Amino acid sequence: MAGVYLHVPFCKQACHYCDFHFSTDTSLLTDVCKSMSAELVLQKEYLTEPVSTIYFGGGTPSLLTSSEIGHLIEKIQCLFKIAPDTEITLEANPDDLSKEKLKALRHSGINRLSIGIQSFNNDLLKFLNRVHDSSAAMQCLEDVREAGFDNISIDLIYAIPGLSENIWQETLLKALSFSPEHISSYALTIEERTVFGNWSKKGKLHPMEEESAARQFEMLMETLGGASYEHYEISNFCKPGYYSRHNSSYWKGAHYLGIGPSAHSYNGSTRQFNIRNNSAYLRAIQSGKIPSETEVLSEENKINEYILTTLRTQWGCDMSFLKDHLQDDIMSRKGDYLTLLERQGLVSIEENVVRLTRKGKLVADKIAEDLMMSV
Structure with a gap:
């Protein structure tokens, strides 16, 4: 959907x-x-x-x-x-x-x-x-x-x-x-x-x-x-x-279309950004053009977006999905760090899904940043 x-x-x-x-x-x-x-x-x-x-x-x-x-x-x-x-x-x-x-x-x-x-x-x-x-x-x-x-x-x-x-x-x-x-x-x-x-x-x-x-x-x-x-x-x-x-x-990574000045769209492989100017937007649409720029997402971009967005939710970051669909073995990259986070009571790891605890939610951005790949 x-x-x-x-x-x-x-x-x-x-x-x-x-x-x-x-x-x-x-x-x-x-x-x-x-x-x-x-x-x-x-x-x-x-x-x-x-x-x-x-x-x-x-x-x-x-x-x-x-x-x-x-x-x-x-x-x-x-x-x-x-x-x-x-x-x-x-x-x-x-x-x-x-x-x-x-x-x-x-x-x-x-x-x-x-x-x-x-x-x-x-x-x-x-x-x-x-x-x-x-x-x-x-x-x-x-x-x-x-x-x-x-x-x-x-x-x-x-x-x-x-x-x-x-x-x-x-x-x-x-x-x-x-x-x-x-x-x-x-x-x-x-x-x-x-x-x-x-x-x-x-x-x-x-x-x-x-x-x-x-x-x-x-x-x-x-x-x-x-x-x-x-x-x-x-x-x-x-x-x-x-x-x-x-x-x-x-x-959850679903696709979406953004309409209007400054709106963003996402189709799984690219992200599209509409222009942030109302008058320029009007001129482009009136001439039959979509006033946007497109970014092709690298594999690292996709991995980082998945980690950043899913970790903020109660459904958590599924390490099996990362490995099977995005070819990122996060346990190989960050296994020691995840173990430390679990020991500190900042995350729980069950059935290969990482979820923030209430304590971890206080430092959610820092944890996500530390788990992401360098781009």
């Missing part, structure tokens, strides 16, 4: 932490949406498998009208073979989800919402430069249930400078009070090309100490685990059976 990702590169305002490709000038929104529909036609041969997930990301795809979203879904259904139970996710901000919009989204085919809550604390929401406030976030979560959505995910950010353990615990408990099927939670990273990055360079902002950030991650695992959520990927938790099927397909 394959997936289709649609990148909608527009936002009402720039969050201080975000370095994804987007523009706050929405004058090209309608043109870009039409060009994304045209790109789907140009890319119709890219996938050979049935499509089982469709994901609208951004940017802020909830800026699209429900009819624009419905048209893109219909275009995909016309051009590709679609699984009968396709998961169709829309990333959305609370301030875009009026009761009328929610009803229209349900009618358009959206069956899963990923809502950018980030925090329930008004001071932190202002600091992050989010449009909504806490009351709007809570009202939105009530409204999505009233509209009939039974599969929702919410995003939360921790390790924000000024976020105390008490406020973080209150945030988690508030999120759980709405009983979302899925929660994604990320540590704040200060990226260079952002407002926070600029403040950091000038000494006006300092990241949270690693020890404090690690403690907040531990609180996240303890609190959601205590509420019977599965910690199925480093940053993702769900009620049983409510994994993000789209994102899980990335981590």
Whole structure:
């Protein structure tokens, strides 16, 4: 099964932490949406498998009208073979989800919402430069249930400078009070090309100490685990059976097509990158060209991607798959290191599958980096 990702590169305002490709000038929104529909036609041969997930990301795809979203879904259904139970996710901000919009989204085919809550604390929401406030976030979560959505995910950010353990615990408990099927939670990273990055360079902002950030991650695992959520990927938790099927397909190496400015595609042997410029994207599509670059993945690239993505999940890194399908005998390369990690309680190894323990999840990136091949 394959997936289709649609990148909608527009936002009402720039969050201080975000370095994804987007523009706050929405004058090209309608043109870009039409060009994304045209790109789907140009890319119709890219996938050979049935499509089982469709994901609208951004940017802020909830800026699209429900009819624009419905048209893109219909275009995909016309051009590709679609699984009968396709998961169709829309990333959305609370301030875009009026009761009328929610009803229209349900009618358009959206069956899963990923809502950018980030925090329930008004001071932190202002600091992050989010449009909504806490009351709007809570009202939105009530409204999505009233509209009939039974599969929702919410995003939360921790390790924000000024976020105390008490406020973080209150945030988690508030999120759980709405009983979302899925929660994604990320540590704040200060990226260079952002407002926070600029403040950091000038000494006006300092990241949270690693020890404090690690403690907040531990609180996240303890609190959601205590509420019977599965910690199925480093940053993702769900009620049983409510994994993000789209994102899980990335981590399991499934093929996907990316549509829109800056979107990426993957077919198993190459990775395709669309241009990160809205105007240039429009010109190329209007002339019948796909504005992208293609990278042919080396065997080392494939091995490293497999290790990096699978190790972050509860399903783990299958050493037999690495050996049989990617010709990497990781035990020969890193057997002593894996034994050390197991002795230190950072990984478990059962039936030739390496999985991170709770302790190991605190240093997941370091472990993955140490296990990867030099390129």
